[in-house]
Each structure stands twice: as structure tokens, then as C-alpha cells.
Amino acid sequence: MITYCSEGDKPIVKYSFNGVEKKFKSPKSPITIETKETPIEGSDSYQAEGFTITFYSPNNSRFVEATVLDYKVFKEEIDGILYNSIKWKNCGETSFQSSVEIDPQTLTIDATKKCPIDQQGKVRCSIIIRHQDLIIFQDQGQCPLIYSVQCGNCASGEIECKSNTYPGYCCISCQGTSQRIKNLSNKIK
Template sequence: MTYCTGKSKAIVEYSFGDSKPKKFETDLVPIEVETVQPGNSGVCWRFAGQGVNNSAMYEYFACGTSPSYAFNGTGYNLYMDGVILAGSSYEYKAGTNSVTQVGGMSPTSGYITSGNCDCLAECEIKVLKDGQIIFSEKGVCPLTFHVTCDDDCPEGSHKCTHNKYPGYCCVPCKEVGDRLKNIANKIR
């Protein structure tokens, strides 16, 4: 989508995950904004346990929403969302198996590891001018952004004059409306 046609500058405000918003400002207008947000859903899980045929401990990392084990007669196979992981030969000895949600592939010292945490892939924002990338950044998903042009306020906000620099402020309409509604309810 093209932003700021006929304007003198564009300001892209964006944030990754729970991080504080950042701004990118350019006078190379109009601009286009592209985002890359991997579609893999779920979280990363660490399966751990002792192998059935030896005493070694193993870890396996996988993304999904419902991790589990299933007994196959000799050991426990790893499953994610009802699908077997790493083939039927990868199994843990009963009573040694565990599964925990993790924030990344951080193997426990001494474990043999495999699998991956693709669901933790990064999102990316790209700002383009005439098809050429003039700015890009990657970060933890999800990614949100909005674009303002010149001294306009973002959609869903109102511009109010102000005696301090830059001479105006943008007031979010929904937030102010909710506050007024809350005050009215307290008065009643």
C-alpha cells in the first residue's frame, strides 16, 4: 500500500512483540510498507527424556499448541498436535519423559538435541521508495505499525494544538472515549 502521496514526509511507527514503539521518518515520499510475519502458530516446546535403548538423555524441540507422548509398546513417542515427531524410532523410556514450554532452543548441558523452534521466527518491516528498500528491521512477532504523513495524526486520533514543541499532540479517540465513559459511570 502506498502512503503519503503529495506530502513532504512519512513517519512509520512500529513495534515488535511487547517492545516500545520505534519511529522511522523519511522525506523520500511516497512510500510503501511491507511486512513479513511468519504464519507458523503455536509456541516452542522442549521434549526431554532418556532413550529406550541406552542411558543417554535427549531433547527434541517442536512448535505447536498441544504436545504429548504416546506409548508404543516399548517406549514413548513424541507428538505435536496429534502428529508423531521424528519418526517412530525416536522414543523415551517410561517415567523419564517430560515436556515444557520454552522461549527458544536452549539445550540443557549434555543433552543430544534435535528439532527446531521455527514458530519463534522473526517478523520484518520494510519501507520502500519506488520499489527500493530504504529501511528494514526484524524483531520478535507480532509486528504492528501505522504511518502518518507530515504533521497529521494517525487514524483513530484527534489533533489538538499544544503550547509545547511540536505545537500539537495526537489524542487517541477510543482511549479518551473509554475514560469519559468510565468517569460518567462513576458519577451516576
């Protein structure tokens, strides 16, 4: 994580997910920013390259084999009866399929049978903004994620000057101001 701005600044974080621009104005400073990529709706079993699961339903009445990115085994109550159920995310999919009854003791995983390269898992990018280790803002969207931080009222490469008009300040380009001073200096010589 990288720390930005000083105490008393009013950080503005401009960021975009896959070109869709957004902005967050932080009420607190300094801030730290963390970015990461996470699987879409993934569990602890998620594998981006996939794997194959096989299992039987209770009483060995149905055999299932599927090459998947992820799976979840859980207890499910239907009409007052508790069942062991499983749901999985197929290669190239971003959400889990509907649940199926399972005999959990028959579940096997074959890590050598993977998803085709073009159908492997999708990820989402996340941005997490903290102040004093407390999360004050977070967002996620389609990768890639690009962000920049502006600590004061003016962007990087500008200086702030007071103004009698709203909002009470103006921003002047440092490079432009430097060039004008240089031109004046040359005229005086």
C-alpha cells in the first residue's frame, strides 16, 4: 500500500475500471490505497485454470463429472429436510450453477484436467482506500484499474492561488508560470 497526501489535505482519487472514469473525494488524509484482482464470486476452492470434479448423488443414482473453476458443498433445507448440496462455476462462467444433491464422500478432484485456456476464470479489479488502517472507501469493476491522486485543490504540476470568485482559489500551471517569468526576465535584460 502507498500513502498519499498530508494531514489537512483534501485528497481526490480519480480512477477508472476498463476506461470508465470515477472519482472519490476523501474527507480525511493521509490515505493509503491498495489495489488487487479477485476472482468473480470465488470461494476458497477457486482455481483460475480450473479442475475437474466428479461425484455421485445419494444412493449412487446419478454420476456427475464437470470441469469447473470453483465449487461449494453446503447443507440445504428443502421442505424441512436437510440435504447435502453442491454448486459449481463452469469454465468461462462468472456465477455458480443451481445446486444439486451430493453424497460428499464420493467427491473427487482431478487437478490435471483443466479448463481450455480461452475459458479460464475472469477477475475483477478492486480499489481500497484507507485512513489510519480503516477502510473509508472501496469499489470494484472490470480490469484494468488505473488511478491517480490529487492531494490539494489543484492537480499535480499546478499551484493554487487565492481568487475572489468561487470556489475561492484558482489553479495555475507551474510550467506555464515558469515560462512567463523566464520571458519577463529576458525582456528586462
